[in-house]
Amino acid sequence: MELKLLTYLVVGASFALYIGIAIWSRAHTTGDFYIAGKGVSPIANGMATAADWMSAASFISMAGLIAFLGYDGSVYLMGWTGGYVLLALFLAPYLRKFGKFTVPEFIGERFYSRTARVVAVICLIVVSFTYVAGQMRGVGIVFSRFLEVDVTVGLIIGMGIVFTYAVLGGMKGVTYTQVAQYCVLIFAYTVPAIFIAIQITGNAIPQLAFGSEVTGAGISLLDKLDDIVTSLGFNQYTDGTKSRIDVFCITLALMMGTAGLPHVIVRFFTVPKVRDARISAGYALLFIAVLYTTAPAVGAMARYNLINTMQPGEVGSVDGNLAYSDRPEWFNTWEKTGLLKFEDKNGDGRVQYYNDASDEFQDSAQKFGWQGNELFVDRDIIVLANPEIAKLPNWVIALVAAGGIAAALSTAAGLLLVISAAISHDIVKGIFLPNISDRRELLAGRIAAAVAIVVAGYLGFDPPGWVAQVVAFAFGLAAASLFPAILLGIFFKRVNKEGAIAGMLTGLVFTYGYIEYFKGLFLKWAGSPWGENVTEQWLFGISPEGIGALGMLLNISVAMIVSYATAAPPQHVQELVEHIRIPRGG
């Protein structure tokens, strides 16, 4: 069957499934809408958390990033999984015992302050909108490439689907849709990986194929990859270019950020018991690990396939490079999207793909008659183009499209829900209308969700950068603001209102300011970024991606100093801390 038709069928069927689930699991109370009535089993919650968590960045961008970064890509692998250990050990069980609806609600009660609650809402909204902008761009890419519709139309369709099940079903609808979305996305991710692993190494398990010998080459995939990338002037695959301190800080910021992301934390409010919250974090990470251990294998194999396609013969020989007129079909289709570009700089009609920034390779390139790298590959297309590069059947390609959309939609829905809960529960009920009825609060939640979807869609038209990078900043912000506040609230009884507020503001302002200064985020209209984004300019050599780690330390230091300089928290708050620390009674 023709690819386009097949893709419409597969994606359409997945949409029908999501909407069916949403109608079946409509929310009737605010409890259903915010935390799915606390009735979700730990395994289902683990699956939903995994889908909620694995965004367009994980599905579409991560393997592509790793393919080009090599070892440096490890920051995403460790950073986006290690945070679950922090969640399980430091946050999830205690927040479940607390047993309310939102993260700002915890911060507001623990620090007995409306101001703290409002500051937490601001942190939450900044973090969530930064993140959601990345998702919307992911939806746009998938729609424009596979369904060949305009990005705008794609975004509107995506918004419509999320609108239906997030507004109708609230947390309950979103949770069960996410379970289905997890199944779709993990199947879509692993199937092509297995096919490609067999093609290259004959080993069907990508995690093992990654270290296996390339069929007929007598050398392992990673060694072979190191050889061919260095022969084209690129950095060795298994070695990095980032400094040690930067790798350390980025990993740390991503881990703390993971543990501080409101849409992930709130998932642990939905299980029946404290012990379920702990084990549920384990299931979540197990389901996530299926994709996260496959991704580096996909990255390595994709890089290998890409270079082999462009450089089928010996480096330097005239017919060693792919002739543009012989280019494969996928080359053609991706060129149309502008995400793959070829420019014949030396006019020989062949594709030279190499690292023209490498000084050592300059001489060889000159000798070969190469006049610069001629191929531009957007990293975001690696996973999507991978099945085509490996010549897999059309149904696999259609499946990958549905998987990418599932990943983006599930995360977007989770994010929109925490934004709407923060507005209807923390702002409308918590601040302005404390006596609002349950039914009217539910209505307010639905309206807030609808408004948030429109804003997110708007951000999707003009996203501030590419998917994984934008998302990486959301982590830095969460690491520097929400994570320390919650951690201190549970583990240090002495931390008071003044300390927590000062800490959160310091962390948020410092981290946001640093990112805006070097990268430009929301203030591009005012001329940001103002600084030159190079190692020499960075504070202690830490990049904007890793600065959240420093923001987190600042937050904790400021919170501690200010707390000890001011009065201890009142008795009832100290009792609240005692209460959440033990699973039963208290």
Next chain:
Amino acid sequence: MTPENRAAYWRANLRLVAICMSVWFVCSYGFGILLVEQLNEIRVAGFQLGFWFAQQGSIYIFVVLIFFYAWRMNKIDRQYDVDEE
């Protein structure tokens, strides 16, 4: 629950957390980042060991750690009689 019991329960929890966090740190930041070059000299199943820890091993260990923590914590809960039946 007496205040002493409460404090002992919390100490037992913190001890377990400290053990888990040490493993967490050593496997990711230790083996995967700080000692990666030294470990890359060792080869296991086609992988340089440091690289393997950074891109595979640390993730497996994280999963095991959470299940271990949940299992031990349930035991501690029962021991101090604070488990949810």
